[in-house]
Amino acid sequence: MEIRVRLYGTLGAGLAAHDPIKGLRLHLPEGSDVGDVIERLEIPRKKVGIISVDGSLAKDDSQLQDGNFVRLYRPIFGG
Amino acid sequence: MKFLKIDMATQTITTEDVPAEYAGLGGRGLTSIMINKEVPATCDPLGPENKLIIAPGYLSGTILVNSCRLSIGAKSPLTGGIKESNVGGTVAADIAHLGITAIIVEGKPSNSEAAYLLKIDADGNAALLDGSAYKGLRTYELVRQLKEAYGEKNSITCIGPAGEFLLTGASIQTTDADGRPCRAAGRGGLGAVMGSKGLKAVIVDRGGKATDALADADVFKASAKLYAKAVRDDDFTPALAELGSAVLVAPINAVGAFPTRNAREGQFEGVEKITGETMAEVIKKRGGKNAHMGCAQCIIRCSNEYVDEKGDYVTSSLEYETIWSMGGMLGNDDLDSIAKLDFLCDDIGLDTMGTGVAVAVAMDAGYKSFGDAQAAIDMVEEVAAGTEMGKLIGNGPGAVGKHFKHDRVPVMKNQSMAAYDPRAIQGMAVTYATTPMGGDHTAGWVVADNLEDFGGTLDRFSAEGQVENSRKSQLHMAAVDTVGICDFAQSGFGAGLDNVCKMVAAKLGKAFSEDDWAALGVRILKAEREFNRNAGFTNKDDRLPKMFYEEPLPPHNKVVVISDEEMDKTFDF
Numbered sequence: 001m002e003i004r005v006r007l008y009g010t011l012g013a014g015l016a017a018h019d020p021i022k023g024l025r026l027h028l029p030e031g032s033d034v035g036d037v038i039e040r041l042e043i044p045r046k047k048v049g050i051i052s053v054d055g056s057l058a059k060d061d062s063q064l065q066d067g068n069f070v071r072l073y074r075p076i077f078g079g
Numbered sequence: 080m081k082f083l084k085i086d087m088a089t090q091t092i093t094t095e096d097v098p099a100e101y102a103g104l105g106g107r108g109l110t111s112i113m114i115n116k117e118v119p120a121t122c123d124p125l126g127p128e129n130k131l132i133i134a135p136g137y138l139s140g141t142i143l144v145n146s147c148r149l150s151i152g153a154k155s156p157l158t159g160g161i162k163e164s165n166v167g168g169t170v171a172a173d174i175a176h177l178g179i180t181a182i183i184v185e186g187k188p189s190n191s192e193a194a195y196l197l198k199i200d201a202d203g204n205a206a207l208l209d210g211s212a213y214k215g216l217r218t219y220e221l222v223r224q225l226k227e228a229y230g231e232k233n234s235i236t237c238i239g240p241a242g243e244f245l246l247t248g249a250s251i252q253t254t255d256a257d258g259r260p261c262r263a264a265g266r267g268g269l270g271a272v273m274g275s276k277g278l279k280a281v282i283v284d285r286g287g288k289a290t291d292a293l294a295d296a297d298v299f300k301a302s303a304k305l306y307a308k309a310v311r312d313d314d315f316t317p318a319l320a321e322l323g324s325a326v327l328v329a330p331i332n333a334v335g336a337f338p339t340r341n342a343r344e345g346q347f348e349g350v351e352k353i354t355g356e357t358m359a360e361v362i363k364k365r366g367g368k369n370a371h372m373g374c375a376q377c378i379i380r381c382s383n384e385y386v387d388e389k390g391d392y393v394t395s396s397l398e399y400e401t402i403w404s405m406g407g408m409l410g411n412d413d414l415d416s417i418a419k420l421d422f423l424c425d426d427i428g429l430d431t432m433g434t435g436v437a438v439a440v441a442m443d444a445g446y447k448s449f450g451d452a453q454a455a456i457d458m459v460e461e462v463a464a465g466t467e468m469g470k471l472i473g474n475g476p477g478a479v480g481k482h483f484k485h486d487r488v489p490v491m492k493n494q495s496m497a498a499y500d501p502r503a504i505q506g507m508a509v510t511y512a513t514t515p516m517g518g519d520h521t522a523g524w525v526v527a528d529n530l531e532d533f534g535g536t537l538d539r540f541s542a543e544g545q546v547e548n549s550r551k552s553q554l555h556m557a558a559v560d561t562v563g564i565c566d567f568a569q570s571g572f573g574a575g576l577d578n579v580c581k582m583v584a585a586k587l588g589k590a591f592s593e594d595d596w597a598a599l600g601v602r603i604l605k606a607e608r609e610f611n612r613n614a615g616f617t618n619k620d621d622r623l624p625k626m627f628y629e630e631p632l633p634p635h636n637k638v639v640v641i642s643d644e645e646m647d648k649t650f651d652f
Contacts, residue, residue, distance in 0.1 A: 008329045008356060010318045020356055047314070050532040052333050055346075073330040075533040076526070077315050077569070 001066035002027050005037060009074035011047060028064065035060035037070055049075035080180050080291055083205055085197060087276045088127060088186035090207045097180050103587050105137030107163040108561030108603050109181055110152025114161055115606040120613030124156035124268075125245055125275035131184040133174070133236070133281070136563010138582060140175020140290045143303045144310060145568030147172045147375040149236075149253070150560060155267040157247040157433075157475060158492040158517040160611040162267035163560060165521070167374035168253040169285065170234040171563055176287030177203040188277040194243075195277050198229065201284040210279040215240060217426040217463065218252045218260040221280065226258065229282055235260065237280035239428025240463045242270030246473035248433045248462075249274065252425055255373040255382070261395045262373065265430035266494060266519065268475075294588030302581045306571040310378055313570035319381040320370040324399040324567070325355030327498070334530065334539075335634045336503035337403065338496065340410040341436075341443035342489050345503050345632045349412025353402050358383070358414060366390040379567055385418040394422035400520075403498035404435025409442060410449035420455060427463045429473065434459060436476040436495035444483035487626050492517035492616075501623060501639050502632040504529045504539045508639045509549035513621045513649040515607035521566055523553035542641045550649050554600030557607075561599060601652060608650055618647050 006023030007015070018024045028036060034051055038060070050073040051058045064070070080097040100116075101109060110132040122128035132152045139146050149171035155162035174182065177199060188195075194210040213221055218239045225235055234254050241249035249270025252260040293299050310316060318326050328350065331337045335345035351357060359369050365386045373382030373396050382396035397418055405411060405420040424431040438455045441447060447454035461469030471479050476495050480488030489496040494517030501508030506525035514522035525548055529539035537544050559569065562583060572579060576593050584591035611620075627639045 008354070009326050010321055013317075013321075021360055048532075050330050050333050050530070057334065071329075071333065073333060073532075074318060074326075075315070076318075076327055076330055077567070 001030060001032070001064070003037070003064055003066070003068045003070055005041070005070045005072070007072050011043060011072055011074050015041060032064050033060065034058055034062045034064065034070060037064070038072070043072070047074055049073050081178055081203070083179055083182045083199070085182065085184045085205070085207065086186050087184060087188050087195070087278065090188070090195070092205050092207065103137070104561065105139065105180065106134055106148065106150040106561045106563045107152065107165070107557060108137070108599060109134045110150050110163050111161060111603050111610075112606045114152050114154065115610040118154055120154070120610050121615070122154060124154045124159070124272060127187045129154050129272055131269065131272050131276060132181055133184070134181040135171035135175040137561055138586065139171040139563040141293070141299065141303070141582075141586065143582060144307045144376050144378045145374075145565040145571070146563050147377070148560070148563040148565055149174070149264070150563075151251055151264045151269050153269055153272045154614070155269070156271050157268035158494050160492060160517070160614050160616055161515055161607045162269060163516065164251065164264035164267050164269050165560060166251070166253050166262050166264035167565060168234065168255045168262035169375040170236050170253045170283055172375045173234045173283045173285050173287060176290050177283070178287070178289035178291055179203060182281065184273070184276050184278060187275055193277040194279045196225075196280050196282060197278060198282045199284060201286040203287065203289055213279050215243065218428055219426050222254060222258065222260045225280060225282060231258065232285045233282045234285055235280055235282055238270045238273050239426060241428045241473050242274035243279070244465060244470070244473065245271045245274050246462065246470065247271055247478070248429050248437065248473050248475040250424070250428050250430045252428055255395065256375060257395070259395060261425045263425060263430065265432060267517070270428050291586070293586050295585040299582050299585035302578050302585065305574040305578050306582070307378060309573035310568050310571045313573060315570060316379050319379050319567055322355035322359050323369070323381050323383050323396060325358050325397065325402055327355070327399040328402055329354045329356065331499065332407070334503060335632070336500045337407050338489070338498065338500045339407045340449045341408065341439040341487055342496070342500055342626070342632070345500050346634055347407040347410070347412070349410070350407065352412040353406045353414050353417065358385070358397065358402070361414060362386065371395065374565070377565070381567055387415065393418045394425065397421050400498050401431040401435070404432045405455065408435050408439045409452070409455055411452045411455065413452050416452035416456065420459060423456065423459045427459065429459070429462060432497060433475045433495045434472060436489060437472045437479045440476045440479045440485060440488055441472070441483065443487055444479070444485040446483065488624060489626065490518055491623060492620055494518040499526055500632055501627055502637050503635060505542060505639065505641060506537060506539070506545045506549055508623060508627065508641050509545050509646065509649060510553065512623050512641075512646050513549065514553055515604070515611050522556055523549045525549055525552050540635070540637050540640075542645060545641060546645050546649050554597065554604060557600045557603040558596050561603065604650060621646050621649070
C-alpha cells in the first residue's frame with residue numbers, strides 16, 4: 001500500500017526525500033502500523049510526539065490502509 | 080542598585096538606593112510586591128495613584144544567556160487587578176547595565192495634553208524632555224524620528240496612538256535587537272497607563288557600564304555556562320530557531336485545542352496555510368529571515384522577519400499567539416494578512432492577542448464575516464482613526480461583547496483567552512481562571528503536562544491533578560519572571576534548578592536555595608492575590624465564561640469540567 005507522510009517541526013530535517021510542505025510518499029507492506037513508518041524513516045521514537053492519521057489522533061499501533069495521510073509532530077514547549 | 084523615580088505631576092526625577100525591603104528582587108517579583116505595597120488597590124488605573132514600574136529581571140544585564148526580559152507592572156485598566164506584562168528586546172539589559180533596578184513612573188501631569196520623553200544617558204542620568212512633537216505618532220515612525228534626534232544607540236520603549244487614546248487594549252512596544260519597535264509588553268492595557276501619565280517614550284542609552292557587581296562572578300560564570308549548554312543541547316531549541324513559536328500551530332490544531340472562529344471549534348480547516356512550517360517556507364522563498372535574533376543575548380533565535388512577495392519587510396516577529404488571534408480565531412487562513420495585522424498592532428501599539436479576539440467577537444456577533452481579513456485590517460486601522468468602532472476594538476473583547484450584547488466573549492478577568500482552548504486542555508482552564516493576571520497562558524503553561532504524546536502524565540480531558548499542576552506551574556513562573564529568564568529558555572533549567580539558584584546567590588551575596596525559589600513564588604502570588612482581593616476581586620472572578628462550561632468544543636466535544644470548588648483550591652495557601 002502507499003501512504004503519505006508529513007513530518008512537522010524539525011522532524012523532517014535530514015530526510016532528503018521529505019518535502020517540508022508536501023511530505024513524502026511511502027510504500028509499505030499490508031498490515032503496517034504507524035510504528036513501522038517511524039522505524040522505516042529512522043526517526044528516534046522519542047523525537048515523535050503527537051501522531052495523527054487522516055486528521056484523527058492515533059498511536060504507534062494504529063493500523064494503516066492504502067491512501068492514509070500520516071502526520072507526525074515533535075514534542076513542544078511553549079507560549 | 081538604584082530606583083529612578085519619575086514624578087509626572089511635577090516632572091521631577093529622584094534617584095534612591097533600593098530599599099532593604101525590595102532587596103534581591105527584580106522583574107515581576109519587584110513590580111508585584113511594590114504595587115501591592117504602594118498602589119491603593121481601589122485607585123483609578125488611569126489616575127495619579129497608579130504606578131508604572133519598569134523592572135529588568137534580577138539576572139538581566141548579567142552574562143547569562145536569554146536573560147533580557149523586562150517586567151512592566153501596574154494596576155491594569157483592562158482587568159482592574161494587578162498586572163505584570165513581560166517583554167524582550169534589549170531594554171532589560173540596557174537598563175540593568177546602567178545599574179538601575181527599576182524605573183518607577185508616578186503621578187500624572189495636570190495638563191492632560193502633555194507628552195514627555197524620558198531619556199536616560201550612558202551615565203544613568205535621566206531627564207524628562209518635551210515630547211509634544213511626537214504626539215500621535217505610530218511607533219515605527221516615532222522610533223525613526225527619535226533615532227534621528229537622539230542617535231542609534233538607544234533602546235526605545237514607547238506607546239502608539241492606542242496608548243495615547245487610553246484604550247485598555249494598548250500595549251507598550253520596545254525595540255528589538257535591530258531597533259524596530261516590534262517587541263510588545265502586550266497584555267493588560269499598560270500602554271494606557273503609560274499614556275495616562277503623559278509618557279510617550281523611554282529612551283535608554285545602550286552603552287551603560289554600571290551593571291550591579293556580582294558578589295561572586297566566578298560561581299556565576301560557571302553556572303551560566305551550564306545553563307547555556309542545557310539550552311543549546313535541548314531538542315526544542317533548533318525547532319524554535321527554524322520555525323519560531325509558530326511551531327505550535329500544527330500540533331495544537333492536531334489535538335483540537337486551536338480556538339477557531341471565536342472558539343466555536345478546536346480545529347481550523349485552513350490551518351495548513353498558517354502553520355510554522357508554511358511560514359518558514361514562505362519566508363525562505365521570499366528572502367525574509369528565520370532564526371532571527373530579536374532579543375539581546377539570545378542563543379535560541381526564535382524570531383523571524385516576515386516579508387511580502389516583493390521581499391519587502393512586513394513585520395517581526397510573527398508569533399504563534401498572533402497567528403492564532405488574527406488567523407484561526409478569525410477563520411482567516413491568509414498568512415500575508417495575518418502578518419499585516421501583526422505589524423498594524425505593533426505600529427498602533429495594541430496587544431495582538433486581545434485585539435484579534437476583539438475582532439473575533441465582532442465577527443461572531445455578526446458585525447462582519449469570519450474569514451474577512453480586510454474587515455479585520457479595517458477594524459484595527461479604525462483604532463488609530465479614533466472612531467467609535469475603533470474605540471471598542473481598542474478596548475478589547477469585553478468592550479466589543481458588551482456593545483453587541485453578545486454572550487460569547489472568551490475573557491477571564493476581562494482579558495482574552497490565549498491560543499489553547501481550555502475545553503481541550505483542562506489544565507489551561509485552571510490557569511486562565513485562577514491566575515491573578517486574567518486570561519494568561521504564560522502564567523502557568525501546562526500544555527505539555529496535559530499531552531501524553533509529549534510526555535505529559537495528565538489526562539487533558541479530566542480534572543484530576545489539574546489544580547495542583549497549574550498551581551505548581553504558576554508558582555514556578557512567578558519566580559522565572561522575577562529573574563528575567565525567557566520563557567523559551569526554560570530548557571536551561573535542565574542543568575538544575577539549583578544551578579539557577581546558584582546564580583541568584585552569586586549576585587545576591589547570600590544563600591539562595593531551591594526552597595527560597597519556591598518561597599519566592601509563594602510570596603509573589605500571595606501579594607498579587609492580596610492586591611486583587613483589595614481591589615474587589617472574589618472567587619467569583621476565578622471562573623471562565625459560560626460558553627466554556629456549556630458548549631462542547633468540536634472535534635472532541637468536551638466542556639470544562641473543573642468545578643468551582645476545585646478552582647478555589649488552587650491558591651489554598
